[in-house]
């Protein structure tokens with residue numbers, strides 16, 4: 001695993017506009033953490049009811065506690081950088097998966113999408129924050145959250161392995177473009193807002209559009225798709241979709 005040495009130094013002072021960008025980032029992250037806590041709460045119950053392995057249920061239960069802790073950390077950082085509005089409500093957290101699929105297929109789809117894809121991407125984004133942030137407060141919070149998100153990704157891989165032993169999961173192959181599009185590509189590819197000062201903001205952990213796109217591509221190409229291939233999930237359609245999207249600074253076209 002890559003070692004993230006403390007880059008040292010202190011970040012430049014932020015003006016009101018740049019500070020608002022940082023506050024927005026952590027308020028939005030708190031909203032995602034709220035959604036994740038609710039999703040894992042529901043998934044824990046569904047996994048238990050479907051007699052998933054106890055190790056998987058335990059990890060899901062632990063994830064609920066982790067995500068609740070992350071909400072407080074992220075709200076705290078947002079407030080520190082000047083967020084004064086009420087906390088943003090949770091992001092989408094309803095069950096996902098193709099409506100025509102069976103209940104067990106939908107559960108597997110959601111576990112793979114939420115854990116193997118989203119949590120892996122989440123961990124990669126947090127590593128990127130650690131690589132650039134000089135602010136000790138942001139580094140400490142990021143480090144503290146990162147360790148948990150790695151466990152949440154592991155939960156998905158563990159459940160997928162269990163499903164593959166039961167010969168489930170091959171059907172995910174043709175659904176991979178749908179799944180890849182569903183993990184927030186519109187946010188990842190969103191242009192940087194007017195007034196964005198990349199170098200100053202990087203020292204405060206902010207990731208610009210081009211870097212977000214590169215991180216997304218690398219995470220899917222180098223971690224997620226090889227992981228799926230290792231357990232025999234066909235990835236040709238996922239790879240084709242990924243290759244059809246751009247790593248450049250243009251928003252990703254949601255091609256089929």
Ligand SMILES: [Fe+2]
Pocket residue numbers: 033036066067070145149
């Ligand atoms: Fe989290």
Ligand SMILES: [Fe+2]
Pocket residue numbers: 036067119148149152
């Ligand atoms: Fe998580």
